[in-house]
Amino acid sequence: MSKLFETLKKIQPRDKTFEAQALDRINHLIKPKGSLGKLEDIAVKLSGIQRDLHPSVKKKAVIVCAGDHKIIEEGVATSSKEITKIQAINMTRGLTGVCALAKHVGAEVIVTDVGIDNEVPYDKIVNKKVKYGADNFVKGPAMSREEAIKALEAGIEVAEKAIASGVQLLATGEMGIGNTTPSSAIVSVIGGLDPSEVTGMGANLPQDKVKHKADVIRKGIEINQPNPTDGLDVLAKVGGLEIGGMAGVMLAGAANRVPVVVDGFISTAAALIATTLNPTVKEYLFASHSSLELGAKKATELLGLNTALDMNMRLGEGTGAVLMFNIIEAATYMNDEMITFEEAGFIVD
């Protein structure tokens, strides 16, 4: 049985008994009922995931999957593929956005090469390279079905290793010049939306080229005809290697009862792949911020999650998800530090 199939089979819903018990206790904490809003929702969900009335997320990691996209030869990005390699290396040195925010919250940054179209040193970058970049999907599929499975399994393996080391809260991040293009394609296919509705500026693409980018995506979809109900088909035909890796991280989180925080637009596209493969994955996902990238809001809606941060961010790398770690951990402090009315010896509603 393949790693992917095994992981998909293992995914079970959250534990609703623990959730009911957690909610009951939260309703009795010394505050007006419901007044801590989404912090309460987060705490209940964590209890259902961890089967614990005092869930803990002390040990945290963001898995940054990196990959390139040959579709940039169509003029859909302003940067060259070299940047993927350089930023992946900078990430191992603690110098990029996600590193700064991860340091603040005490999270590990695990940089993984799923498909960088360059040689990179593997002393600090995890080597899960499936191939040197996803192919240009206006000329055929981005990758074969077998390669898509390998990309998903790359993410599963890295996440399972982190979980085995004690990580209790995961986030997905990415680095890949051009990767808003396959992300828009995925959201467009799975959401049944025209590419123009979900195609944005990515890393500062000039506004007059965004229409061209949407046209490229439309052409790629027409040529490949991905089946919107088959996540593997969508990933292979119009996706990306690092997007497969991120979806794999989500599958592994769900299979091992570890929550996974979704970052911005590209993470959300990966989440749509993961939830198309198995809808129960959604129960283990937390949304983070409402990215400014056009299409992010639509993608989060399709996923059926709601964001907590309104930061006008659109950097990616996992920055929004790592910022969300703060909020999720705060929910565990509400649980652990506050007492109930009964414990305090008085009643208020």
Place this chain on the structure above:
Amino acid sequence: MSKLFETLKKIQPRDKTFEAQALDRINHLIKPKGSLGKLEDIAVKLSGIQRDLHPSVKKKAVIVCAGDHKIIEEGVATSSKEITKIQAINMTRGLTGVCALAKHVGAEVIVTDVGIDNEVPYDKIVNKKVKYGADNFVKGPAMSREEAIKALEAGIEVAEKAIASGVQLLATGEMGIGNTTPSSAIVSVIGGLDPSEVTGMGANLPQDKVKHKADVIRKGIEINQPNPTDGLDVLAKVGGLEIGGMAGVMLAGAANRVPVVVDGFISTAAALIATTLNPTVKEYLFASHSSLELGAKKATELLGLNTALDMNMRLGEGTGAVLMFNIIEAATYMNDEMITFEEAGFIVD
């Protein structure tokens, strides 16, 4: 010269030269320009406040002002005044919502009695009691002009003591059964809005009593005729002692170049008092979350600030502001940990 007058006179705008230098450096960090959104805005603002390209907010405190409101005899709240006393004491024991979130972020909780209508122990609660509760403002002013000045000065003194001890980031919190009523009155008067537009459920007031609450507020405003352009007059006639204390904290922050994070609805009402006394105070304020309390959004708009957290919270105590400490501190990590394109040796836009 009175403490209040002295503090108001000391308030100067942020340093725009430092802000320009900070923005220039942030624009060169290794990320697409502008892609960290509000984190960038926060970092720039902090540089202008602290006159430092690497502002620091390591030492943080939330000043919780407590006070009672005799207007609860009109049936505008579900809890008794005893709860103000009990919760103030629970706060000194680390047991309430704001304590839990402050512990997470490493902030001190300074509980201050500005007007609790009860005896409380002053071993851990700061004694700045102006009087035993604000008067019922449907029968006359909530307090005299002199008492309003004392309430503001109470907040100024507590904040200045914290600042003298090295606190670099402040937040305002409150505890006071009935205090959404004077808050709605303040927002209504200063914003020129009918009370029904800004009066909500507070601590779970049944929906059928919310209309009555708005009617009480309307009556109180008619009787007292507060002058919307005179913050002291509004505070004295339809405000509250702890609301004055919170406004005082904001004035002291602005006067001493220390940023102050505004919490939810009641904090926002206090901020409207502070900015009516001196509009430059606004330059030192950070909004935090969009409270679910009806009127909170309107109040934040009147203040001209924008929120970063969308948490469906409405607890008060300073919980939303303390959660925002995480985000503000994250912005300083962006500044301190990321490098520029020049430092990295490559150029991307």
